[in-house]
Structure formats: structure tokens, C-alpha cells
Amino acid sequence: QVQLVESGGGVVQPGRSLRVSCAASGFIFSSYDMHWVRQAPGKGLEWVADIWYDGSNKYYTDSVKGRFTISRDNSKNTLYLQMNSLRAEDTAVYYCARVTEFSFDNWGQGTLVTVSS
Amino acid sequence: DIQMTQSPSSVSASVGDRVTITCRASQGISSWLAWYQQKPGKAPKLLIYAASRLQSGVPSRFSGSGSGTDFTLTISSLQPEDFATYYCQQANSFPITFGQGTRLEIK
Numbered sequence: 001q002v003q004l005v006e007s008g009g010g011v012v013q014p015g016r017s018l019r020v021s022c023a024a025s026g027f028i029f030s031s032y033d034m035h036w037v038r039q040a041p042g043k044g045l046e047w048v049a050d051i052w053y054d055g056s057n058k059y060y061t062d063s064v065k066g067r068f069t070i071s072r073d074n075s076k077n078t079l080y081l082q083m084n085s086l087r088a089e090d091t092a093v094y095y096c097a098r099v100t101e102f103s104f105d106n107w108g109q110g111t112l113v114t115v116s117s
Numbered sequence: 118d119i120q121m122t123q124s125p126s127s128v129s130a131s132v133g134d135r136v137t138i139t140c141r142a143s144q145g146i147s148s149w150l151a152w153y154q155q156k157p158g159k160a161p162k163l164l165i166y167a168a169s170r171l172q173s174g175v176p177s178r179f180s181g182s183g184s185g186t187d188f189t190l191t192i193s194s195l196q197p198e199d200f201a202t203y204y205c206q207q208a209n210s211f212p213i214t215f216g217q218g219t220r221l222e223i224k
């Protein structure tokens with residue numbers, strides 16, 4: 001069955017960097033576009049970034065452009081989100097999600113990133 | 118950016134009730150709309166995609182309709198496990214955007 005497992009979250013100081021990962025299994029990872037979606041504590045869902053199945057195109061929400069980089073390693077079935085210059089407002093649970101028919105059909109369990117001094 | 122507005126923000130209902138949640142897009146999105154259910158501490162779960170197509174494994178009491186700017190999610194007969202927060206999401210254009218959520222509570 002499809003499984004997405006995020007890791008790498010934690011507490012980080014403002015201005016520092018963190019990389020979160022998403023290990024995929026149970027499907028042909030290299031055939032699917034993948035996304036990151038985040039959810040601040042007690043808030044709604046916010047789309048963060050998208051990467052095409054082959055890594056050829058990437059899209060970001062405006063608030064993270066120039067600070068976050070989405071990438072993937074299809075040989076390792078792993079999705080990444082490199083987060084630089086972190087701010088308090090980046091505090092959230094970060095979910096990776098697979099896209100099918102323009103919707104997120106499978107999600108990981110999420111990893112919590114807390115930006116605090 | 119396309120704004121997605123859900124109504125109501127919260128609703129109280131009883132087991133067996135019929136509930137409808139609406140989602141309005143700030144501009145036309147054809148049928149590029151999905152609905153998700155989220156329970157506390159859990160990841161969202163896809164219920165409906167392409168506005169009206171039921172995701173595999175989702176009970177048939179869930180249904181979706183609409184196109185263009187106005188969409189609805191209907192639960193025909195509420196079950197205890199349906200009390201959760203529901204989100205709509207548009208995939209017509211970047212940035213992908215979600216509605217603010219509708220909290221479905223037990224009356």
C-alpha cells in the first residue's frame with residue numbers, strides 16, 4: 001500500500017535552516033508529482049510547494065519563495081524540503097502528499113517544525 | 118490567487134442528519150475541486166476529486182457537486198465517524214488554495 005513517512009522536523013531558531021524528508025513506498029515514486037502542504041497549530045491547510053515527477057518543474061507559494069527549495073531523489077524514493085531563513089510563521093506540521101487527478105490522494109503523517117528562540 | 122470560501126465555518130448536527138457544506142471560488146475553476154476530511158491529530162483524507170468523483174474506499178453517503186465557482190459537499194446520513202473538519206481545495210491554477218475549513222460538530 002502507499003506509504004509516505006516524513007522526518008526531520010524539530011525546534012529551530014529563527015533565521016536558521018532545516019531539511020525535512022518524505023520517504024515513499026508502495027508506488028512508483030518517479031511517476032508522480034509530489035507536494036508539501038503545511039498546517040500551523042490550530043489553523044487550516046496551506047499549500048507550500050510542488051515538484052514534477054521528474055524534478056523538471058517546481059512551484060512555490062509566495063511566502064516561501066527564495067527561502068524554501070523542494071527537491072526529490074527518485075533513486076531513493078524520497079522527497080525533500082530545504083527550509084532556510086526560517087521565521088516564526090513557518091511553524092507548522094509539514095505534510096508531503098502525492099497528487100493524482102489534481103488532488104492529494106495520499107498524505108504522510110506529518111512532521112512538526114517549530115521556529116522559536 | 119484564487120480565494121476559496123467555505124460556509125458555514127462550523128455546523129452542529131445529529132447522527133442521521135443530512136448536511137451540506139458549500140465552497141465558493143473567487144473565479145471559475147471548472148471542476149478542479151477536491152474535498153478532504155481531517156480529524157484531530159491526523160492527516161487530511163481525500164473524499165471527492167474533480168468536484169463529484171468519489172475517491173476509492175469512501176462511503177457513498179458522501180457526494181460532491183458543482184462547477185465553475187460554486188460547489189457543495191453533501192453527507193446524506195451522518196455517522197458518528199463523520200464528525201471532523203472538512204476542507205475544499207482548488208487545483209485550477211497555482212498557487213493551490215484551500216478553503217478555511219468547516220467544523221462539523223455533534224449536536
